[in-house]
Amino acid sequence: xxxxxxxxxxxxxxxTMIVMKVHSVYSKAINFEGENNRRYSLITGxxxxxxxxxxxxxxxxxxxxxTVKISPELSSVGFDPSIDPGSESVNPLWxxxxxxxxxxxxxxxLDCLLDHLENPEEMLGLGPGTxxxxxxxxxGLVTAFRWSGVEVNERLVKALEKNGTTWFSAQMIRxxxxxxxxxxxxxxxQALTGSSASExxxxxxxxxxxxxxxxxxxxxxxxxxxxxxx
Amino acid sequence: MKRLEVVKGEYYDSVTLMxxxxxxxxxxxxAEATLNMATEANLHIMKTAGFEVxxxxxxxxxxxxxxxxxxxxxxxxxxxxxxxxxxxxxxxGEEPSEYTPRTLEGALSVLPEADIALISLPGRYAAAxxxxxxxxxxxxxxxxxxxxxxxxxxxxxxxxRNGLIVMGPDxxxxxxxxxxxxxxxxxxxxxxxxxxxxxxGLQEVMVQLARxxxxxxxxxxxxxxxxxxxxxxxxxxxxxxxxxxxPEISVVVVIGKPPSTEVREKLVQTLRSCGKQSVTCFMGxxxxxxxxxxxxxxxxxxxxxxxxxxxxxxxxxxxxEDLMNEYLKIEALGRKSETSGRFLRGLFTGGTLCYExxxxxxxxxxxxxxxxxxxxxxxxxxxLKPIQNSFIDYGEDEFTQGKLHPMIDPxxxxxxxxxxxxxxxxxVVLFDVVLGYGSAPDPSSEVVGAIKxxxxxxxxxxxxxxxxxxxxxxxxxxxIAILKEAGVRVFESNARASIFAxxxxxxxxxx
Numbered sequence: 001x002x003x004x005x006x007x008x009x010x011x012x013x014x015x016t017m018i019v020m021k022v023h024s025v026y027s028k029a030i031n032f033e034g035e036n037n038r039r040y041s042l043i044t045g046x047x048x049x050x051x052x053x054x055x056x057x058x059x060x061x062x063x064x065x066x067t068v069k070i071s072p073e074l075s076s077v078g079f080d081p082s083i084d085p086g087s088e089s090v091n092p093l094w095x096x097x098x099x100x101x102x103x104x105x106x107x108x109x110l111d112c113l114l115d116h117l118e119n120p121e122e123m124l125g126l127g128p129g130t131x132x133x134x135x136x137x138x139x140g141l142v143t144a145f146r147w148s149g150v151e152v153n154e155r156l157v158k159a160l161e162k163n164g165t166t167w168f169s170a171q172m173i174r175x176x177x178x179x180x181x182x183x184x185x186x187x188x189x190q191a192l193t194g195s196s197a198s199e200x201x202x203x204x205x206x207x208x209x210x211x212x213x214x215x216x217x218x219x220x221x222x223x224x225x226x227x228x229x230x
Numbered sequence: 231m232k233r234l235e236v237v238k239g240e241y242y243d244s245v246t247l248m249x250x251x252x253x254x255x256x257x258x259x260x261a262e263a264t265l266n267m268a269t270e271a272n273l274h275i276m277k278t279a280g281f282e283v284x285x286x287x288x289x290x291x292x293x294x295x296x297x298x299x300x301x302x303x304x305x306x307x308x309x310x311x312x313x314x315x316x317x318x319x320x321x322x323g324e325e326p327s328e329y330t331p332r333t334l335e336g337a338l339s340v341l342p343e344a345d346i347a348l349i350s351l352p353g354r355y356a357a358a359x360x361x362x363x364x365x366x367x368x369x370x371x372x373x374x375x376x377x378x379x380x381x382x383x384x385x386x387x388x389x390x391r392n393g394l395i396v397m398g399p400d401x402x403x404x405x406x407x408x409x410x411x412x413x414x415x416x417x418x419x420x421x422x423x424x425x426x427x428x429x430x431g432l433q434e435v436m437v438q439l440a441r442x443x444x445x446x447x448x449x450x451x452x453x454x455x456x457x458x459x460x461x462x463x464x465x466x467x468x469x470x471x472x473x474x475x476x477p478e479i480s481v482v483v484v485i486g487k488p489p490s491t492e493v494r495e496k497l498v499q500t501l502r503s504c505g506k507q508s509v510t511c512f513m514g515x516x517x518x519x520x521x522x523x524x525x526x527x528x529x530x531x532x533x534x535x536x537x538x539x540x541x542x543x544x545x546x547x548x549x550x551e552d553l554m555n556e557y558l559k560i561e562a563l564g565r566k567s568e569t570s571g572r573f574l575r576g577l578f579t580g581g582t583l584c585y586e587x588x589x590x591x592x593x594x595x596x597x598x599x600x601x602x603x604x605x606x607x608x609x610x611x612x613x614l615k616p617i618q619n620s621f622i623d624y625g626e627d628e629f630t631q632g633k634l635h636p637m638i639d640p641x642x643x644x645x646x647x648x649x650x651x652x653x654x655x656x657x658v659v660l661f662d663v664v665l666g667y668g669s670a671p672d673p674s675s676e677v678v679g680a681i682k683x684x685x686x687x688x689x690x691x692x693x694x695x696x697x698x699x700x701x702x703x704x705x706x707x708x709x710i711a712i713l714k715e716a717g718v719r720v721f722e723s724n725a726r727a728s729i730f731a732x733x734x735x736x737x738x739x740x741x
Binding site: 093094095096097099100103109197198200201202203204205206207208209 | 316327328329330331332333335336338339340341342
């Protein structure tokens, strides 16, 4: 069994050596299945930080099912994925901008979500994408609620806790419900509270670069969440 | 085998349609591929190209895809076309690194100091968006065409009441503080302010000024209909006033086709009282006597020549006379040139360049047909089938509904140029090549491709003008060299090329 030594990690990564099984391998990330079926990820790029992730210089050649040890001893904390609910509010200047993100649902690849806006739990596992677009939307929506300090309604929470989508998506939604967020999303939240237009446009642009449709669906969900709160 | 398929209710922007067609043409076995919104004009073009469009159930809101290929490839190619439309292969997958707002409100939230909106949408949506922009206190550059006259009047009256200006519709070029919007060339900034009812007219005057070392601070487009009675010159008058009030501008220029009598009077009166040296260039008008503060010109190069004389404190009349002497020499050259055939065909991408060329050719040739002729009764029954002496503006609405302007995608004009060149009755083909930001990356090579593939034994005489500067992205010198290499006679202005082409045709018509 090989041991991997990431050089940086998120603050929610375990402080001691862990043994995990490879779940899935991508060009810029390897996902592992750890304790309690949780996802852990090794990534190579800092913009791709997500909860329970660690940065490594290069990804080793691994196959799904292999077991590895990961030692965090040499790594420093580079990213805190937690959000502080209700600590800061959106700068009202940006309202017209975030409101238009909902229009991404007019894209004919995402318009299947439009029928479920009243009951977003019905979007679970719905739509195209390796993470189904419905899950991205839900994650954005829940993130907006959590970030604003608004309780996610119980019906939605219960529905989301059911096993209705892919393992990776389920992890992403669970993280959002627990108040953990991807780095791209966190940057966007920070930009929305500030007054720099260029920072906001860059942060929103980086979200759009995320996956084929994931960024669009996430922004649409986030916009829907902010709209509901406001 | 030419076949087509209608995709109901799907709208794509013209750039996407052009690029998908280009991608399809790269595939082995595809002789032709064309994607258009199914407007009447586009169906006519497709029919002329040999596609069986009679009986096709399609509306202007539908996409029509036509492919010329072996029958067994058709279904697969249609599948490819659909996949290209949903996931364009030229897009690298990565979105641009910075988010681009999708709504006016979104854009204004990140750019609250903006005071102008550039609107480029299909005509039927453009007026409503322009009104939204005006209501938000923005001046409007309305690049879109196919906007109704009633809508134009409503927009301009609203703007005028609220201290704003509507530049357009069909306004291809605007220059603000030396920065071009739409089609524009790399020109110096200087003390000239221009009000123009024509896009390529503005480009040509700016280019000719640049070649003479003079620059423009503002070039404000108004749209061609602004100077008609119905609109009353609303935007032109606002623009003249704005330029007159700018202390950095010393010469105010007004360019366009001849205005209606009452608008002309208003414009001239406003110029006379604006307190600055002024020059009008109403193409095709009879020459008028200059006034101390106001000079009258009738050609684009002449206009630039007179402006430069004013800037330099020289005699405008003498400068004009010198230019006319040069024109005489070019005419003599044209008369001596040899070619086969009898008629002149002017095939243009720039509307005003076409208009100026035709107005010059009329001095030499008796009857000239066209899709937008200067003389009543000379309209071609079918713009795709020119007869005798004809001038075609491929930027007219009939060719641009749901399609790219030929300055951006010259391929349709190129195809027509090849077809006209094969006609043994054609003696001279006159054409323009417009360079600059927004124009095709290598327009001369496109044309030369058609010229080189000619089957006619002795081809026509090719005469061209390249409107551009050395600083333009396509590089003026390179574009001229490509044409000259192919045997094209290239001149330094649209007027010069037109004089040469018309003179070369004189006397041949009756042979």
